[in-house]
Amino acid sequence: MSGVILNNVKKRYGAVEVIKGVDIEIGEGEFCVFVGPSGCGKSTLLRMIAGLEEISSGDVQIGGRRVNDLDPKDRGAAMVFQTYALYPHMDVARNMGFGLSMNGWPRDEVDRRVNEAARILQLEPYLDRKPRQLSGGQRQRVAIGRAIVRDPEVFLFDEPLSNLDAELRVATRLEIAKLHGTLENSTMIYVTHDQVEAMTLADKIVVLRDGRVEQVGAPMDLYETPDNLFVAGFIGSPKMNFMALDNGRLPDGTAPAVPGAAGAATLGVRSDALRPVESGGDVAGEITVVEQLGDAVFAHFRTGWGQEMVARFEPGTRLRAGESVRFALAGRTHLFDAEGRALRAAAERLTA
Amino acid sequence: MADAALSRTSFAPPRRREAWLSPRARRTLVSIVLAAICAVWVYPIVWMISASFKTNGEIFADSGLIPDAPTFDNYTRAWREANIGQYFFNTLFVTVGSVIITTIAAALMGYVLGRRPIPGKTALMGLMVFTLFIPQGFTIIPVFELLTSVGLGQSLWGVMLATCGHSIVIFTFLFAGYFGQMPKELEEASRMDGVGPLKTFWYVMLPLSKPIIVTVIVMQTLQAWNDFLLPLVVTLANPDLRTLSVGVYSFRGEHFIDWGGMTAASAITIIPIILLFLFLQRYFIDGLAGAVKG
């Protein structure tokens, strides 16, 4: 039992409440990603689990124990920092074993664990190097190694990839995914602002905004059935297109063929749910920018009422800025009420 | 494009005169001038060192920098008869002691002031800045009175302790500035590792501040070795406790015609400190530069 449970957790700085009552349940061995725009409180929440920030109210449980008042080292959690936070004057082996040896572990046990971690992370050739002699990716692995040697119940990652360049980020992301496979039963909590990382790594995603949980669920659940406008707009790339509805009609007066549209305030369509048509269709516009990605073409177009939207085309489609395009809604559509809540019924009816 | 073309034709700037010296030649010229200035600049010190190897008769005989018959007599005389040997070890004692105390105290205090949000920090730092501008003449009487009242008024320990006070504020600020800019993740990482504050300071923070430690050691060494007013006051009634600075000063009063001995005593005084400076000047310069930038 090494799951993590947050129960109505709040954090106040003076009069300002930055975490406004969060309930999350993370099962043992689960990979959970906290995602949200900067300022949403995701790092604060992680640091509260780690014990680096005090918990103003509510409970945090790790492995069934309430840990609110425990020291960070006693919580059974290890953290990987965004900036790695390696000790610059110690070599890789010492960096990883520092915590253990300072706490009186016997030397050969420390060595054994360090070697084991180095083997998992392929750091063996670098054990006697200083951090500054390592590449960014290697440093990140050392930081992970430092967490591994402690054999924690919970791994905490605070934006671990954001200091890496794009290519390395993808590679390290894969390694973290593999690592989670290797270290079965280790619960991992991972904070990022990048929804791609969230989608690719997570068993469970927690979308946060302004100190509140917007939605919790498996990546595809969030993608396919977002609870609200915010999650719909945050998850998925490119961003979902939103169109205002007035009595079931778009701003130019067209009535899209979406059941239940009459009761909704906003219609959401992902770029791949727009099918180009020669005539008729639901949405029309003029192409402004064409992005060729190789495996897809994204056409940004401006609708008659002046809104920028984006549609996906099959690779190889030839398009030019200035061209007129028409689309029919073909695929999953999302309806939201005036408060931004998803009108689930409509979407479900369509998929059924 | 049209504008650029226009300005180019209508606005032909006067052709720049060819520089009469190539940049390289100009640098050489500057170097020669500087070399001359520097030679004059250090001449007195070189002259003094040279005089310390001359006999008293030769010193004022206008015989150039190379002694006719180099002699160590001046050194043996100064070391034994003028007690410079004793003063040397007095100075060493005061310097080493005050360097150890000052470095440890300033590092600890700088760490707390640089990183820890303790109550009263702003007030303390304000007070410290304020005292930077107090001249030593203002404080020497109470300092001596304090040493006297705790029984250290006639002791090298008193000199050592009071010497620690001279620059502790500046050193503390050097440490505080350095510790203050270290990423806080380092401490958090060691907290996650379960390492306590003392061990974190000792194993993580202190090793990382090595450049500042060396700077402080070098500057305090210079300070203690060269200090004058304080040891002068403390040793007024105790010639045996004199430091080199005071010893050399008194030498002049007591053996005022023995210029050879005087220059030898001077050389003994400055050679250790000049060697230290030559080998560690980078740290010394960093320390000074820190005062301006901070």
Add this chain to the structure above:
Amino acid sequence: MSAYSDIPPPPDEARQRPLGQRLREHRIDYLFLLPGLAIFGAFVVWPLFAANWFALLDWSGFDSRQVFVGLQNYRDLLGDEFFRAAFVRSILFTAITVPLQMLLGLVLAVVLNNRLLKLSALFRTMIFLPVVTPVAVIAIVMALMLSPFNGPINDLLQSTEIVQRAVDFLGSPQLVMWSLAGIYVWKWTGVTLIYWLAALQTVPDELYEACKLDGVRGWQVTRYVILPIIAPFAVVIGLISAISALNVFPLIQATTQGGPFFASEVMEVFIFRTAFAPPSGTFPQLGYASAAGVLFGLAVMGLTILQVLAVRHARRKEPTNG
């Protein structure tokens, strides 16, 4: 720093908790402070208060009785010719040496800052050498160099027939302060040089390159680009230099002991003489010397405050450097 901590804690975060609890939380920190605070308190702060108290006493020696006399010492000081002369001399000395030292240091710094000048570091070291030389040694060196009896300087002056008779640089009441000012500038310009070099380090390399491409050269670069950028540092450097110039005691005590005939007695020499080295047949006057110290300290502080205000003013004018 990027989104390390999503929400920066407001600076007053800690203030919300009761003081007692915060003191307890930081007890290890206060333990760390202890040695430093002990030294700072004993040798820096306490003397500050004690000096003000001593200034109100008639007290003739560390083991003699202290008699409270109120402001009498101050009243006497204001009428004391030696005090007034020493006070004025200190101020004048500062006013003469600081600009000289700063200008000389600046010129040297601008020249030495050229990265292509290969011997730059060596020159800097040589200029700095007098800084690390103890004043007692400098006193001896200068007594020799400036000696009217076959001293090298007088030899040179006479052989080039600039002067007919040997000049007694340190023995003449008219010349002694000027000679000391010269020695002082020689000793300390190395420090000012380092200060200026540090200021010059703040000029980004790209600026020099931009100047090259714009065809701005040599003196123009210094005058229109470099100097305006490092100008704000002048106030700080001036402040530090002025404070040190007011602390000229060791150099003067070692070189001339305030003589001849008190002609080089600056403030601190006056204090030292009154407190520790009274003319034979008289008693030390510790209270009186303390009062002189307090007045002098006040003057230095006043000067400091003026300079700090000047810094503020300069910073406001140049917000980019603030």
